[in-house]
Amino acid sequence: MQNTLLELQDLTVRFGGLCAVNKLNMKVNTGEAVGLIGPNGAGKTTAFNLVVGVYKPSEGKVIFDNEDITGLPPNEICKKGIGRTFQVVKPFGKMTVLQNIMAGAFVNTAKTQEARQIASEVMEKMGLQSKRDKLAASLTIPERKRLEMAKALATRPKLMLLDEVLAGLNPTEIQDAVLLIKSMIKDGVTILMIEHVLQATMAICERIVVLNYGQKLAEGTPEQVTGNEEVIKAYLGDDYA
Ligand SMILES: Nc1ncnc2c1ncn2[C@@H]1O[C@H](COP(=O)(O)OP(=O)(O)O)[C@@H](O)[C@H]1O
Ligand SMILES: [Mg+2]
Numbered sequence: 001m002q003n004t005l006l007e008l009q010d011l012t013v014r015f016g017g018l019c020a021v022n023k024l025n026m027k028v029n030t031g032e033a034v035g036l037i038g039p040n041g042a043g044k045t046t047a048f049n050l051v052v053g054v055y056k057p058s059e060g061k062v063i064f065d066n067e068d069i070t071g072l073p074p075n076e077i078c079k080k081g082i083g084r085t086f087q088v089v090k091p092f093g094k095m096t097v098l099q100n101i102m103a104g105a106f107v108n109t110a111k112t113q114e115a116r117q118i119a120s121e122v123m124e125k126m127g128l129q130s131k132r133d134k135l136a137a138s139l140t141i142p143e144r145k146r147l148e149m150a151k152a153l154a155t156r157p158k159l160m161l162l163d164e165v166l167a168g169l170n171p172t173e174i175q176d177a178v179l180l181i182k183s184m185i186k187d188g189v190t191i192l193m194i195e196h197v198l199q200a201t202m203a204i205c206e207r208i209v210v211l212n213y214g215q216k217l218a219e220g221t222p223e224q225v226t227g228n229e230e231v232i233k234a235y236l237g238d239d240y241a
Contacts, residue, residue, distance in 0.1 A: 003030040004063075005064065005065060006190075008051070011061070013057050020046040021046050021050060023215065024216055028159065030190055033181075035195060035208040035209070037195060037201065037235065038234075039212060042211040044163075045087055053073050081157050082158070084160070084161035084163065085162050087194075089145060091144060093137030094135060094137065096133050097123065097134055097150075103154075104153070104154030108155065108156055118156070122153045122154045131143060145168075146177070148165065149181075153189075159191075160189050160191050160192070162193040163193075166197040181193070181204055207219070207220065207221060208222055208225045210231050212234045218230060226240070
């Protein structure tokens, strides 16, 4: 039987008159990689912010690991095992790569030695060892995206929320990043990823949820979703078919 790791129940948030996420119901099973796609402004990033406690939902629930975590503050949700990257990457520019990743590790340990150990492992996995003592501000875009994933990985998440980590990368860099994400999945991290780079999303995810105007428009395998008339109309465009 499949084990549900994350479940969103009628998740809703209103900003003034705008319903940015509207009665969203979805599940992510342990070990799965799920894609969250849809037009700009559909509510994808807002849905992430509801899951990690940046926003409190107006209605609905977030269930993680069989526990109702709705409305908990972000630091507690992070400790429970949800990591996230930011669409607009935010490294601590005046800190080194190692120090940035250690900041993630400190979520679960107060010991500097242990944090350095965790950070070193993650740094190696993300191919950032050679940048170890570089200031984060000096990194290239693809390196920053990898650092963003490394910081989140250092919090040792069960579930990783990736918000457009492939945006701004060239095809070779995308291929490299896809391999890194696949290696995370192999290591046992469950993935929910927002992405516009569809081919890469399809290569990683076994299931895709499509959002439009805050609501779920479709859900299914990559083939089902990309063949769905409504998804083509709202997001993919006729050229895609
Ligand atoms: N804090 C906020 N206050 C008001 N409106 C917001 C806020 N955050 C997001 N929105 C609005 O919610 C909608 C969904 O935004 P977002 O979740 O960023 O979309 P996506 O990530 O799918 O492109 C947009 O119309 C956006 O302007
Ligand atoms: Mg977004």
